[in-house]
Every structure is written in structure tokens, then in C-alpha cells.
Amino acid sequence: MMSKSALSKAVLLIVLGSWWVANLPAVASADPGTAVVLNSPFAAADWTVTDIQGRAHQPWADPQTRAVVLVFISPDCPVSNYYQPTLRRLVDQYRKAGVAWYFVHPLPQVTAEQARRHAWDYAIPVPVVLDPQQVLTGACGAKKMPQAAVIDRRGAIAYLGRIDDTFVGFGKRRAQPTEHNLRDALTAVLAGEDVALPRTDSVGCLIPPAPRESAIPSGG
Amino acid sequence: MGSGHRVWGVGLLVALGGAIAEAGEWTYAEHIAAIVHEKCAACHHPGQAGPFPLLTYEDVLPRAPTIEAVVQEDYMPPWPPAAGHLPLARDRRLTAEQKSRLLAWIADGCPPGDLTTAPRPPVFPDGWTLGPPDLVVTMPEAFTVPAEGHDIYRNFVLPIDLPEDKWVKAIELRPQARSVVHHALYFVVDAQTARERDAADPQPGFRGMGLPIRHRIGGYVPGVVPQRLPEDLAYPLPAHTDLVLQTHFHPSGKEEREQLTVGLYFADMPPSRELLPIQVPPGFGRGMGIDIPPGERNYVVTDSYTLPVAVTGYLISGHAHYVCARMDMRAQLPDGSEQVLLEIPDWNLDWQGEYEFAQPVRLPAGTVLTTTLVYDNSAENLQNPFSPPRRVPWGEQSTDEMGSMTLLATADTPREAEVLKRSYRLKQTEIVKNVVGEGKLRERVREEVRQRFGALDGRVFTQLDRNDNGFLDRSEVPERARDKAFQWFDADDDGRIAREEFDALVPTLAGRTETSEENTGPTAGLPPRLREELAERLRAGGDGALFRQLDQDGNGVLTRAEVPERFRAVFDRIDADGDGRMTREEWDAARAVLNRKR
Numbered sequence: 053m054m055s056k057s058a059l060s061k062a063v064l065l066i067v068l069g070s071w072w073v074a075n076l077p078a079v080a081s082a083d084p085g086t087a088v089v090l091n092s093p094f095a096a097a098d099w100t101v102t103d104i105q106g107r108a109h110q111p112w113a114d115p116q117t118r119a120v121v122l123v124f125i126s127p128d129c130p131v132s133n134y135y136q137p138t139l140r141r142l143v144d145q146y147r148k149a150g151v152a153w154y155f156v157h158p159l160p161q162v163t164a165e166q167a168r169r170h171a172w173d174y175a176i177p178v179p180v181v182l183d184p185q186q187v188l189t190g191a192c193g194a195k196k197m198p199q200a201a202v203i204d205r206r207g208a209i210a211y212l213g214r215i216d217d218t219f220v221g222f223g224k225r226r227a228q229p230t231e232h233n234l235r236d237a238l239t240a241v242l243a244g245e246d247v248a249l250p251r252t253d254s255v256g257c258l259i260p261p262a263p264r265e266s267a268i269p270s271g272g
Numbered sequence: 273m274g275s276g277h278r279v280w281g282v283g284l285l286v287a288l289g290g291a292i293a294e295a296g297e298w299t300y301a302e303h304i305a306a307i308v309h310e311k312c313a314a315c316h317h318p319g320q321a322g323p324f325p326l327l328t329y330e331d332v333l334p335r336a337p338t339i340e341a342v343v344q345e346d347y348m349p350p351w352p353p354a355a356g357h358l359p360l361a362r363d364r365r366l367t368a369e370q371k372s373r374l375l376a377w378i379a380d381g382c383p384p385g386d387l388t389t390a391p392r393p394p395v396f397p398d399g400w401t402l403g404p405p406d407l408v409v410t411m412p413e414a415f416t417v418p419a420e421g422h423d424i425y426r427n428f429v430l431p432i433d434l435p436e437d438k439w440v441k442a443i444e445l446r447p448q449a450r451s452v453v454h455h456a457l458y459f460v461v462d463a464q465t466a467r468e469r470d471a472a473d474p475q476p477g478f479r480g481m482g483l484p485i486r487h488r489i490g491g492y493v494p495g496v497v498p499q500r501l502p503e504d505l506a507y508p509l510p511a512h513t514d515l516v517l518q519t520h521f522h523p524s525g526k527e528e529r530e531q532l533t534v535g536l537y538f539a540d541m542p543p544s545r546e547l548l549p550i551q552v553p554p555g556f557g558r559g560m561g562i563d564i565p566p567g568e569r570n571y572v573v574t575d576s577y578t579l580p581v582a583v584t585g586y587l588i589s590g591h592a593h594y595v596c597a598r599m600d601m602r603a604q605l606p607d608g609s610e611q612v613l614l615e616i617p618d619w620n621l622d623w624q625g626e627y628e629f630a631q632p633v634r635l636p637a638g639t640v641l642t643t644t645l646v647y648d649n650s651a652e653n654l655q656n657p658f659s660p661p662r663r664v665p666w667g668e669q670s671t672d673e674m675g676s677m678t679l680l681a682t683a684d685t686p687r688e689a690e691v692l693k694r695s696y697r698l699k700q701t702e703i704v705k706n707v708v709g710e711g712k713l714r715e716r717v718r719e720e721v722r723q724r725f726g727a728l729d730g731r732v733f734t735q736l737d738r739n740d741n742g743f744l745d746r747s748e749v750p751e752r753a754r755d756k757a758f759q760w761f762d763a764d765d766d767g768r769i770a771r772e773e774f775d776a777l778v779p780t781l782a783g784r785t786e787t788s789e790e791n792t793g794p795t796a797g798l799p800p801r802l803r804e805e806l807a808e809r810l811r812a813g814g815d816g817a818l819f820r821q822l823d824q825d826g827n828g829v830l831t832r833a834e835v836p837e838r839f840r841a842v843f844d845r846i847d848a849d850g851d852g853r854m855t856r857e858e859w860d861a862a863r864a865v866l867n868r869k870r
Binding site: 128129130133136137159160161173174175220221222223224225226227228230257258259260 | 323324330333334335336337338340341342345347348350419451526594620622623654655656657658659
């Protein structure tokens with residue numbers, strides 16, 4: 053008979069294991085031109101993202117779109133704000149090459165007005181999206197702000213992680229980054245190649261789990 | 273294995289979600305609010321350096337996972353001094369108990385408890401940490417900090433110009449764009465001088481200091497919470513002066529307009545003692561030959577200063593840039609014991625602070641203060657501004673290096689304060705001696721000094737010092753020589769050349785090396801000209817005739833008042849026991865030393 057503790061461990065492993073499997077991209081076909089990732093919320097041709105202005109965007113409706121980048125940000129996390137100039141440069145560089153960008157607020161208490169003011173203050177050049185139920189956040193498995201997810205046309209998350217390696221810990225910052233992970237991931241995806249480092253760890257503020265609707269504090 | 277079961281059990285409940293964990297012991301209302309208010313709120317309230325407020329449950333809840341991570345790593349609350357040395361006031365570190373409660377509360381899902389019973393958050397009227405200031409002054413115009421580019425150093429005049437003398441207990445700086453203001457140092461300058469200088473530059477403020485500074489009264493660096501000076505200590509703010517804020521900006525990637533505001537808190541009475549900065553090495557290490565080769569991991573700079581009088585230390589701070597790795601200041605007491613005054617084991621330019629001792633520190637005369645600075649100019653130092661590493665010399669840009677630690681202390685009497693100031697000024701002249709004393713530069717400077725000043729001895733100073741106050745003001749130095757003279761001789765950068773500063777440099781410039789006797793005995797460190805004159809007089813009056821002549825009341829003891837003004841510096845040195853009276857024995861001891869030299 054299984055001991056109580058072994059049983060607990062087994063159940064835990066099953067729970068964690070099924071979560072892991074659910075988060076692995078399952079590609080239906082090897083041909084990236086037509087295949088889509090099964091069960092990916094990003095795979096549908098009419099996948100729609102609604103920004104804080106109320107405008108609906110369907111990135112895949114444009115045949116020129118080769119990748120979508122979701123950047124998870126916070127209005128008051130200093131690491132997230134530190135990266136805004138870097139992100140502006142990356143947006144400039146890759147938008148022309150068919151990359152659609154959306155900056156996503158996973159914190160439920162961020163209001164549209166706060167997000168608008170933040171976008172204005174930091175001259176954010178792309179649509180900004182509120183994700184209070186953490187639908188996009190959860191689907192990407194984003195855990196920190198800032199973190200970038202690169203989604204290819206099949207709906208697969210080709211990259212999830214840091215923008216670069218400037219930060220090596222809280223308050224520990226290199227003068228210059230030595231790895232430009234998001235840039236390298238985009239270069240690979242646009243060239244139809246595998247991303248060398250598809251998942252990287254990042255330094256930043258942690259995304260709290262989505263609270264139940266009634267528990268969302270106001271303001272903040 | 274009971275606790276193992278519990279851990280797995282809790283993990284399971286969390287993993288399954290929805291299930292309610294056993295009610296935790298700690299709630300926000302009852303336990304956590306007090307910790308947050310005591311240890312976080314001083315910086316984390318609107319208008320302060322903290323990037324978001326931490327005052328209420330609603331502020332804390334969405335940030336709980338981040339708080340957990342930064343508290344676990346001891347990144348927050350920020351407190352760079354090493355533990356185990358002298359206790360410091362307002363230590364922001366969480367106690368072991370506070371830390372474990374906070375982490376357990378977060379692990380437990382942040383139960384609020386009955387929020388109506390939670391302690392009320394501290395109130396900061398209009399955001400001022402110390403309450404409403406006695407005087408609020410704002411820069412008349414905003415200065416634009418560009419989005420990108422090099423660091424900017426600029427000085428701004430905050431117009432004050434009060435009709436009467438005041439004493440300042442505390443200053444709180446309120447930048448508009450805190451993200452770009454790296455630090456600011458506050459200087460007291462005559463209002464007219466400051467405003468003329470400001471007007472000469474069409475932009476708000478001006479570059480480069482180069483104007484007579486009365487004194488410095490503290491400054492703002494990230495992580496410093498404004499605080500009142502302890503006891504009755506206060507900085508003088510004389511009538512008809514302004515504050516000049518020497519400000520260091522880091523462009524943040526976003527153009528900012530900065531219009532600095534300061535709040536001043538005044539004392540009701542003048543302080544009983546003057547707070548004196550003892551910076552070791554002086555001048556932020558200028559003249560220490562700091563020049564760090566690329567790849568060097570353990571470049572050590574040390575400097576010492578011996579206290580000529582007993583002092584009481586109140587505050588201590590350090591300053592360096594990115595290549596510095598660690599620093600400490602130690603006090604070696606005359607009884608041979610050693611006390612670490614402050615150790616910063618992991619130096620980070622972003623978290624400089626000024627620390628107040630929980631109990632003022634007594635340091636007897638003869639205590640040796642030693643600062644040790646260690647620099648890491650390798651690629652392993654993640655903060656190294658250059659990749660690959662480059663040679664980093666001493667300099668004022670943040671990609672250069674400098675370094676020193678400063679003890680703010682008082683002497684017991686005004687006279688001992690004068691002795692300390694004079695002795696420290698001599699220490700400062702070492703900077704210039706070192707800078708000028710090197711090889712080719714010395715030859716060039718010596719030649720230029722000959723051309724500009726003619727003969728190199730104390731007579732030049734006496735001639736120039738028209739008002740005979742022992743200081744050369746800028747107006748007293750011929751214009752053609754003015755800039756160079758102040759660059760070389762004004763070691764403490766106060767806009768005046770003190771007699772000691774001048775005399776200390778003369779032997780170096782004249783190519784003479786100092787004799788070792790000059791560095792020992794009761795007349796150690798006295799200006800050469802005074803030593804000469806004293807020796808002359810002591811020889812002339814060798815049988816005690818001079819002593820008797822000065823001893824007007826004939827009681828066999830010279831008081832300070834009986835000694836001519838220009839010999840009082842000598843008197844203070846010869847008066848070995850510092851009681852303000854010079855006995856015949858002390859006189860003879862000094863004479864013996866001076867005669868031995870001949």
C-alpha cells in the first residue's frame with residue numbers, strides 16, 4: 053500500500069506533468085507553411101487582440117505578418133520601464149519585416165487610463181492591451197514583466213523570455229548586454245530557422261496569479 | 273517526517289488550486305502592515321524614490337510575488353552596510369522575525385485579516401518625508417535632460433537670499449523626474465555671486481563649479497531618506513546666501529524636464545558644535561594615482577588620516593563609481609584596538625547612502641582613520657562600464673573612477689575644531705602635492721610658478737594677502753595667474769587659498785623634499801614659514817626671555833590670548849595637552865625639537 057506521502061507526491065507529479073504537457077507546443081505538421089499548433093489560442097486566422105483604444109487587431113489577417121511579439125509590461129516596474137527605449141528600437145527595426153507587436157498589461161488592477169498615460173509617457177509605439185483575466189499571459193506562460201513571447205504563423209511560441217541579458221539579478225545590471233535574445237529570436241524566426249535559445253530566464257517583476265473577479269482591488 | 277508531509281500537502285493544495293489552505297497565523301491587518309510601514313513606506317510613497325507606493329493592502333497584494341523574491345534575496349529593503357559592526361540608526365533591514373513572517377504570509381496567500389483594524393499608513397503631508405518644510409524653494413526654470421547621451425553634471429541656483437542667518441537641520445530634495453536625477457550635492461554660495469554666474473549661461477544653471485563656496489550641506493543620493501541632524505547639530509545658512517545644487521543626471525531614454533524643489537527644515541538655535549567632514553582620502557581620491565589597468569580584479573587604494581584631537585562621529589558615507597567593488601573605513605584607536613566604522617561589502621553606485629551611527633562614536637586624539645577601496649576592473653564585474661574592460665583613470669565622469677569615505681564629526685571645543693580643520697587642510701594639500709609632484713608635470717608646474725609668481729616662498733602670499741586674513745580670495749590673485757593658482761593651491765576647493773595650502777605646496781614646487789622632522793614632534797605639519805619664524809624666536813629667546821615677554825601676567829603660563837594672532841596655530845600645536853594654556857615645560861619641549869633640527 054502506498055504511503056500517504058508517496059501518494060501526495062504522485063498526485064503532485066501528475067498535476068505538474070499535465071500542466072507541462074499542456075504548455076508544450078504540439079505541431080500538427082512539419083510544414084511550417086500550412087501547419088498550425090493544435091489547441092493554440094494564437095493559431096486561428098481570425099485571432100483578435102483588442103487594445104485600450106477599443107480597436108480590434110487581427111494580426112494574421114495581414115498576409116505580410118510573419119510573427120507576432122507580445123511583450124508583457126507593467127506601468128511601474130522599473131525593469132520593465134528601463135527596456136522601453138530598447139523595445140522602441142526593436143519595434144522600429146522589425147515592424148517593416150512583418151512583425152506585429154502588442155504590449156500587454158497582465159496586472160488586473162491596471163486601468164485603461166493608466167495604460168494610456170504610461171504609453172504616452174514612454175512613447176510606446178504599438179497597440180497596448182489589458183489582460184486582466186491573464187488570458188494571453190496564461191497562454192504564453194509569461195511569469196515576469198518584462199518578458200517577450202514571439203509567436204510564429206503556426207501559432208507556436210517560438211521564443212519566451214528576456215529581451216536581453218542586461219539584468220543579471222535584482223539591482224545587478226551589466227553596462228552593456230552580451231546576449232540580445234529577443235533580437236536573435238526574431239532574426240531566426242524571420243529566416244525560418246529554429247531559435248537557438250527558445251526559452252530564457254528573465255529578471256523583472258513577478259506577475260501575480262489572476263485574482264478572482266471579486267477580489268480585484270480597485271485603483272492601485 | 274511529519275513536516276515533510278505538511279510541505280507536500282501544502283504544495284498539493286496550491287497545485288490543485290481553489291482549495292483553501294489552513295488559515296495562516298499572520299494577517300495583513302494584524303502583523304504585516306506594521307512591517308511594511310516601518311521598513312518600506314519611507315521610500316515607497318508617492319513623490320519618493322520607490323517606483324510604486326507600499327502603504328496599503330491594495331498596494332502590497334499585486335506586488336506580493338515580487339516582494340517575496342526581493343526580500344528572499346535581501347535586495348529589499350536596500351541596506352548595503354555589512355552587519356556586525358557599529359549599529360546604525362534607522363537600519364532598514366528586516367529583522368529575522370519580520371522576514372520570516374512576511375514570507376510566510378505571502379506563501380499563505382496574503383490573508384488580509386480585518387482591514388478595518390489595520391494600522392493607518394504613515395502620513396506624508398504633500399509627500400514630504402519629514403512633514404511640511406520651513407522653506408520650500410524651486411528652480412526658477414526647468415532644465416531639459418535629453419533622452420540619450422552622456423551623463424550630465426550641472427549646477428542650479430535655488431534662490432534663497434534670507435535677510436538673517438539660519439541653521440539647517442535637514443534638506444529634502446524633490447526632483448520632478450526622479451528617474452534621471454542620479455545625485456545632487458548642496459553647496460552654500462553668496463547669493464549675488466551665484467546669480468551672476470547663473471545669468472552668464474543662457475540655459476538654466478551652469479557647468480563647472482569654479483566659484484567661491486561657503487560650505488557643503490549634505491546631498492541627495494538614491495536610497496537616502498531625508499533625516500534631521502542628530503542632537504543640536506545643524507548646518508549654517510548665512511544671510512544673503514543661496515543653495516547651489518550640483519546635479520548629476522543619467523539620461524533615461526525618455527526626455528525629461530527637471531525643475532528641482534528643495535524643502536529646508538531650520539533649527540531654532542545655532543548648534544553648539546560644528547559638524548566637520550573628514551574625507552579619507554580627501555578630494556574623492558584625486559592625487560592618489562588611481563589608474564586601474566584593464567582586467568585588474570583587486571586594485572587596492574588605501575589612505576589614512578590621524579586625528580589631531582578627539583572627535584565624536586555622527587554620520588558616515590562612501591562614494592565611488594562602477595568599477596569599485598567594496599570599501600571600508602576603520603578606526604585604529606591609540607590603545608591599539610580597531611573598530612570598523614562602515615563596511616560596504618558589495619559597492620553599488622545606485623545605493624549610496626549616508627549612515628548615522630545609532631550611538632555617536634567617540635574617537636580619541638591620535639586615532640588613525642584608514643579607508644580601503646577595492647576596485648574590480650575585470651569583465652567579471654558586471655557593472656564595469658566597458659566591455660571589454662579598459663584602463664580606468666581617476667576622473668569625474670561616471671565611467672572614470674574615484675573613491676573616498678567621509679566621517680562627519682564634531683570636536684569638543686571651537687578651538688579643537690580649528691586644530692582639526694587646519695590639520696585636515698594640510699591633509700588635503702597632499703592631493704595637490706601628489707598631482708603636482710609627479711615627474712614632468714612637476715617640472716612644468718615649477719617653471720610656470722616661477723614665471724607667474726616670481727620667487728617661491730611665503731613672501732608671495734604675504735604680499736598678495738592684502739586684507740591679511742590668512743586666505744587669498746580670487747580678487748587678491750593677479751588675473752593672469754588666477755585660474756592656475758586656484759587649480760594648484762586650493763586643495764579643499766573652497767574658492768580661497770589658505771596659508772596652509774600655499775605653504776604646504778611650496779617645498780614641492782621648489783623641488784625641496786620635506787625633512788622627516790617636519791612630520792613629527794609638536795610642530796608637525798606647521799607651515800614652513802611659521803616654523804622658521806618660531807625657531808628664530810625660540811633661538812633668540814632661548815633662555816626664556818621670549819616666554820616671559822609674552823607672559824604678560826607673569827604667572828608662568830601662556831594663555832592663547834597672550835599669544836600674537838599669527839602664532840596661535842603654533843600655540844595650538846605646542847599646547848600638547850590641549851588645555852588652552854602653554855606651560856614653560858611644553859614651551860621647552862617644542863624648543864628642544866626645533867633646535868635638534870638645526
